[in-house]
């Protein structure tokens with residue numbers, strides 16, 4: 001199973017992605033996690049990414065594409081993977097399709113859309129800001145990240161719809177209910 005998780009920040013991609021990892025026994029690849037690790041480690045890549053991340057902007061395509069290509073080439077990703085937070089725009093989606101050909105991997109099977117409305121998203125992110133204190137979880141940055149999602153990432157639904165790969169799941173409810181909806185939708 002080669003899967004892309006699509007949804008606004010705070011829609012539950014990370015949490016549901018972890019459940020999918022346990023269920024399918026394939027790795028989750030999160031560009032956000034990889035970038036935060038690079039920032040924490042103070043690598044050059046982390047330094048390049050930090051200001052865009054703190055402002056709620058997208059990091060340059062070549063940075064995230066490099067991260068994903070390196071990760072998809074590793075042995076544990078050959079039988080399948082769950083992409084969380086990548087692709088984030090149509091340019092990245094096109095590169096991903098080409099990358100899979102180059103790596104000798106089959107194409108993406110499904111793009112799972114976790115649908116949650118904007119007001120619910122803002123509330124969830126504000127709650128997360130209090131609990132985790134992520135630098136990009138301040139209200140003005142949150143609003144900007146949602147705008148970036150709507151402007152740049154949401155159009156990916158059309159990209160994957162054209163390939164008949166979109167599976168839409170209601171992302172509001174208990175974690176287990178949402179997970180069962182995803183499994184049902186993937187059947």
Ligand code: AMP
Pocket residue numbers: 009031032033035052053054056057058059060061064084085086087088092136145
């Ligand atoms: P996330 O944890 O997925 O919400 O990502 C946190 C931040 O990392 C985003 O707001 C972006 O600044 C950056 N980021 C993560 N994935 C990507 C991507 N595919 N393209 C560009 N920037 C990304």
